[in-house]
Amino acid sequence: MLKNLKNKIESQNSIIGIIGLGYVGLPLISAFFNKGFQVIGFDVDSKKVETLNAGKSYIKHISNEEVDKWRISGKFEATTDSARLAEADVLLICVPTPLNDTRDPDLTYVEKTTESIARTLRKGQLIILESTTYPTTTRDVMLPILETSGLKVGEDFFLAYSPEREDPGNPDFTAAGIPKVVGGYDPQSLELAVALYSQSIVKVIPVSSCEVAEACKILENTYRAVNIALVNELKMLFDRMGIDIWEVIDAAKTKPFGFQAFYPGPGLGGHCIPIDPFYLTWLARKQGLTTRFIELAGEVNSRMPDYVITRLAEFLNEQGKPIKNSKILLLGVAYKKDVDDPRESPSFFLMEELLKRGAELSYNDPHVPHLPKMRHHDLPEMSSCELTEKLLSEQDCVLIATDHSAYDCNFITSHSKFILDTRNFTKLATMTTGIIRKA
Structure with missing residues (x-):
């Protein structure tokens, strides 16, 4: 046989x-x-x-x-x-x-x-x-x-x-x-x-064994989740201190050994990293153990969308505006750049919260033309808006959630009055007319 x-x-x-x-x-x-x-x-x-x-x-x-x-x-x-x-x-x-x-x-x-x-x-x-x-x-x-x-x-x-x-x-x-x-x-x-x-x-x-191969995959994705949680937590600390986490990471990664760069963002997305570590915590509970390190990482990563909303509220408040009735354009609903996969994307959490707070919300994503139905999110039917000079200039805030390569950084920064950047996308800009904040 x-x-x-x-x-x-x-x-x-x-x-x-x-x-x-x-x-x-x-x-x-x-x-x-x-x-x-x-x-x-x-x-x-x-x-x-x-x-x-x-x-x-x-x-x-x-x-x-x-x-x-x-x-x-x-x-x-x-x-x-x-x-x-x-x-x-x-x-x-x-x-x-x-x-x-x-x-x-x-x-x-x-x-x-x-x-x-x-x-x-x-x-x-x-x-x-x-x-x-x-x-x-x-x-x-x-x-x-x-x-x-x-x-x-x-x-x-x-x-x-x-x-x-x-x-x-x-x-x-x-x-x-x-x-x-x-x-x-x-x-x-x-x-x-x-x-x-x-x-x-x-x-x-x-x-x-099968078990070693199964555990290998869990280790790979838990490793990423924990390290992303670390930089997300440091981002919140450094923001308060007025230190740019992105510049810190760029400096640290010049070390040729002992450091691998991970980057902060508005939350974890995709089918693997937000989910796989919880398989391990569940298995640990069955064995009578706790995985406090992994659970803490999950807590840090899961609260990042809330942190972005808080930063957005502060940013708008500087302009004398509340989130309610503000025009907000969200750029990118895919969970990572240059893909059409929206699974577990933090953009859905952001959109839900913005709608709940009364924002006038629209989105653009060149890879996701229509907002798909997601089983854990209750969002209205929406389609990607054409990214025009007029659309950008009309917004009270442009929220960059996914930094697709298709986005023209100078076009966006030249025609937007206010930008909240969660991906350090605007570092590429050589032309800006509005105010940019990072979150």
């Missing part, structure tokens, strides 16, 4: 099934398709499936031309039919793993996907979870569900975990160009998973 599947993988004759056609799934399709594999994409969202089968993309860094190439080749198809899971030799699970209302891990998508796989599981398949989760998920949550098929792991089918590593908006790193950590349930599963990723990924790092 193992030898047959390994031969199919190494000869690129295996069929790769990718479940979850979002910001992780589509780059994986690209990585395996470009190495000659036949790929089937699975998603419960029929609109995504129809779009891909029409040769169109809905993610900025995967082009229409690339998706159309998949379609024309005949080596890719997207489907909502879970019965077709049996056709794939390898199934990669890339579904969401959000937090529930009590900030505990919500594995509903992983569990339902695994149940669908179990109903069609056949001998000789390799199942790999890529969704970010807490250590023991693959072994304790997925495996019992898969074994309801009556098949035995390590003999009839194989199971592994390999955390997704994506950096949307960064042209220097694609899915194929980022080293891949892989942990197998058993040696046979690890051998197959390493063989698979070695076909399409620049470097594969095998580790001793």
